């Protein structure tokens with residue numbers, strides 16, 4: 030028996046999203062596609078669904094992280110941000126209960142485009158999230174795969190993977206130069222995670238961690254001749270109707 034978060038059972042909050050971005054933990058989307066989310070939020074419906082509440086974090090409580098993630102959502106201009114409350118540190122691509130919730134989220138928002146983590150990463154949850162969402166993008170389109178009964182089968186037109194700790198050559202780079210301050214402000218909303226003064230010392234609250242993120246954005250931007258860029262990759266060939 031799968032128990033869904035309340036919002037998945039409340040159809041009054043349902044609408045068709047242009048972009049649905051999944052993050053393994055609150056703060057992952059800000060770090061890696063904060064600029065893309067801010068940019069598209071200017072004119073489109075952008076939804077973020079965090080898979081977990083971050084309860085395994087060395088610093089910060091779930092409530093602090095919830096407040097930080099809502100503050101960051103406001104800075105980015107997201108239409109809505111939700112959480113699936115899957116187990117932090119326990120994401121499993123093959124777990125049926127987890128698949129059902131992710132498929133329900135895809136069917137609930139019926140996005141044109143899904144953004145999900147790259148398939149390799151130092152954090153086991155990030156790699157597992159990539160595989161889990163991959164499976165769910167397929168299953169979401171199957172008529173006989175059931176989640177909540179009134180959610181209809183749906184498969185988005187496109188999905189792109191965003192880099193986290195590991196990265197390779199991007200297939201496309203989005204110019205986020207004008208959104209850069211918003212991205213930095215959204216990251217800084219997570220004081221429990223990135224403040225290093227009185228917190229337990231972690232990999233991510235040392236200044237070098239954020240410098241690496243910003244250096245990557247500058248590097249990707251430089252690849253296409255702009256100040257800052259966020260890179261994406263895809264696995265399936267991209268369909269175009271006409272090269273012009």
Ligand SMILES: [Zn+2]
Nearest residue numbers: 053054057152
């Ligand atoms: Zn994470």
